[in-house]
Amino acid sequence: FLQDSAQKISWSSTWRLANSRSYGKELSQPLANLKKMNLSRSFCLKKLPDLSNATNLERLDLYECIALVELPSSIxxxxxxxxxxTDSCRSLKVIPTL
Known part of the structure; x- marks a missing residue:
């Protein structure tokens, strides 16, 4: 996953890692309070982790995550x-039923 986040993370309600190359520890944090997640233009992002703990997530921005292949079934x-x-996610092949 992604290591050098582009932005500081606020676990209160918004998570912005747009333009990130990598992340790791960030996604091991509790996601229950998260309402917005912006991973747009994370060009190296191939897959998202399990999001089942992000029970309050309202917005997920994956714009131009060109390497993203699948969304987790937990979505x-x-x-x-x-x-x-998911606009311009040209490698995206697996989208679970929402």
């Missing part, structure tokens, strides 16, 4: 998710 359990941006 279909995110009842509060109302915005999912």
């Amino acid at each position: 279909s359990n995110l009842r509060k998710l109302y915005y999912l941006e």
Whole structure:
């Protein structure tokens, strides 16, 4: 996963790692309070981790994550998710039923 995050992370409600090359420890943090996750233009991102603990996630921005191949099946359990941006994710092959 992604290591040198582009932005500082606020675990209160918003997570912005746009333009990141890597991340690691960030996704091991509790995600229950997270409402917005912006990973747009994370060009090396191939897959997302399990998001089942992100129960309050409302927005997930994956714009131009050109290497992203699949979304985790746990995304279909995110009842509060109302915005999912996958435009220009040209490698995306697996999208679970929402």
